[in-house]
Amino acid sequence: MNYKILVDSCCDLPQDLRKESRFTIVPLTMEIDGEVIVDDETFDRQEYLRKMKKSLKTPKTACPSPEEYKRHFEGEEENIFVVTLSDKLSGSYNSAVLAKSLYEEEHSDKNIVIFNSFSASSGEVLIALKVDALAKAGESAESIESTVNAYIDEMSTYFVLESLDNLKKAGRLTNVQALVANVLNIKPVMGANNDGTIKKIDQARGVKKALKRMTEIIGEEKDKLNEKILVIAQCNCVERAKALKDDLLEKYTFKDIIIVETAGISTTYAYDGGIVVAV
Incomplete structure (x- = not known):
């Protein structure tokens, strides 16, 4: 299968998978004391923890825009799988869904499947690993969607x-x-x-x-x-x-x-x- 997996940056992928071209991390942002920090490869956890401990305010977070997701739908891959934070915790899922709608108004060349993790962090990792294993095994996009949604229902x-x-x-x-x-x-x-x-x-x-x-x-x-x-x-x-x-x-x-x-x-x-x- 010709595919790629998009995850929002709350998916804490292992370092080795972050380097794999089939995975793309779509960053959220954090704002603390007026400073906007992008949750990408430049993120410095120790410095961020220091800023949080020093600040009197709770950081604000913002999800990727639909345009950001839509941009990542471009490319030669025919099958795109997206794993996002729970829609009860972030707007990331809704942004991805809107991006799919906007993309499909202009194109009809891809299978785009979006998974609401109903989780975060390590839960998103499990889902991304499941998608990857099924895609490597040559499962169809429809089969992957069905299997992974059942997997999400069973995950804790x-x-x-x-x-x-x-x-x-x-x-x-x-x-x-x-x-x-x-x-x-x-x-x-x-x-x-x-x-x-x-x-x-x-x-x-x-x-x-x-x-x-x-x-x-x-x-x-x-x-x-x-x-x-x-x-x-x-x-x-x-x-x-x-x-x-x-x-x-x-x-x-x-x-x-x-x-x-x-x-x-x-x-x-x-x-x-x-x-x-x-x-």
Whole structure:
């Protein structure tokens, strides 16, 4: 199949795949204290974390425009697959859908399939990997669309963060009831609903115990783990991610576990020390 995969920059692809020509990352932007930062290969996570810690304001984020997506539809590839953030968390999906409509008004030479991840970060990675594997196997665009949408329905996303402040201030926790005060060091185990909104699953005292509880929840909620890939996205806490991977492998068997670094958008909301898992 002649194809390419577009992902928005909340998809924290492994570094080796970022270099592959069949993958294109369409950047979102962040704005902090009047400075606009593009979430592309120039993004400096350590410097961005420093700016966030120094600032009194929560960063603002903006999705790619329809024109930006439309520009990436150009090229020789006959099949284009797009993976975006949940439409409940960003306008990225709607921008991609509008871009497809605009492109198809002028052209009829491509199959363009857009996937609403109903997730973010590591969830988008899993979807992009699934699309890539099916396309490499020679599946048709129609078959890939059907298979991947079923895969999205079965996928789960979990996260444990040091701080939920940026998510709360940005309105991403609208449907989540008040959480326990930070002074108690209670860390919630969060997840995604089927519609891509955020929910609280459980809680524990401290990040380590919250991650242990998340590991247990994965075993309780998911089956056939030996057939699944699990992706851990970590924000400036690679040792924490490695410890989580070890804990998961001590309890369960997976097809693979991949650790990735958060780029700009994921860093904005996961913040320093955050972990996002998809399986």
